[in-house]
Amino acid sequence: MSEPWEDDELEGPVRKFMYVNRKAPYGTIYALESLEVVLIAAAFEQDVTLAFLDDGVYQIVKGQDTEEIGVKNFSPIYRALEGYDVEKLFVEKESLESRGLTADDLVVPVEVISREQMADLMEEQEVILSF
Amino acid sequence: MKLSILVNEGPYQHQAADTAIQFTKAALEKGHEIMRVFFYHDGVNNGTRFGVPPQDDRNITEQWTALAKEHDLDLVVCIAAAQRRGILDENEAKRQGKDGDNIAEGFRISGLGQLIEAGIQSDRLVVFGD
Numbered sequence: 001m002s003e004p005w006e007d008d009e010l011e012g013p014v015r016k017f018m019y020v021n022r023k024a025p026y027g028t029i030y031a032l033e034s035l036e037v038v039l040i041a042a043a044f045e046q047d048v049t050l051a052f053l054d055d056g057v058y059q060i061v062k063g064q065d066t067e068e069i070g071v072k073n074f075s076p077i078y079r080a081l082e083g084y085d086v087e088k089l090f091v092e093k094e095s096l097e098s099r100g101l102t103a104d105d106l107v108v109p110v111e112v113i114s115r116e117q118m119a120d121l122m123e124e125q126e127v128i129l130s131f
Numbered sequence: 132m133k134l135s136i137l138v139n140e141g142p143y144q145h146q147a148a149d150t151a152i153q154f155t156k157a158a159l160e161k162g163h164e165i166m167r168v169f170f171y172h173d174g175v176n177n178g179t180r181f182g183v184p185p186q187d188d189r190n191i192t193e194q195w196t197a198l199a200k201e202h203d204l205d206l207v208v209c210i211a212a213a214q215r216r217g218i219l220d221e222n223e224a225k226r227q228g229k230d231g232d233n234i235a236e237g238f239r240i241s242g243l244g245q246l247i248e249a250g251i252q253s254d255r256l257v258v259f260g261d
Binding site for chain 1: 137139171172211212242243244246247248250251256258260261
């Protein structure tokens, strides 16, 4: 079965998409299904930014071991995003600090920005998907 | 204004499902165009016709179906999220070897590309969820 986006030439300009990740990677499915959107969306060659804040910063923490909870550890997929030209990853400083984390604890290179800078970055976007 | 709607929560469990339909109604009444309503995460559960809420309660799926009929709305259920949660149309049921389908009238199952396309082509994408 062919997918709808394979049939038609997509019309429209390149837009600034931001995916806001606010929830822990396990416990709910939001993080995993958000990542699935990002991967599919990469085919549309839009201007993509990922933001991690609140418990969302745990999605990209190193050393995740999910064996005991019987759920797939999908954190390695974030390292593959570069191959999809998804390279703008921003993490909110306050969210990291309040959880005792630094950029060195993360599986991917990110830019750490303040809450205020994050607000400015959101202001620049055209489409914001918050998960 | 051309709007698209993203519904990320299931019916009855979460206010987002009700708010999304109320917002959609209000936008249509104000003369806005709704390009698409996309259902993701547990939001796909809005699209099952097998829900039987108590008689003195609202039926959210039937509300969507009626609204879609009246305004020719495009109600799209994400295929990946739907497969996980057992929301199937006739084709998918056949393809997956399941013994029945449960998609409600007015809804169709398609890919996440439909959400991204809505984001690109609408003036605003309005997200309802947690």
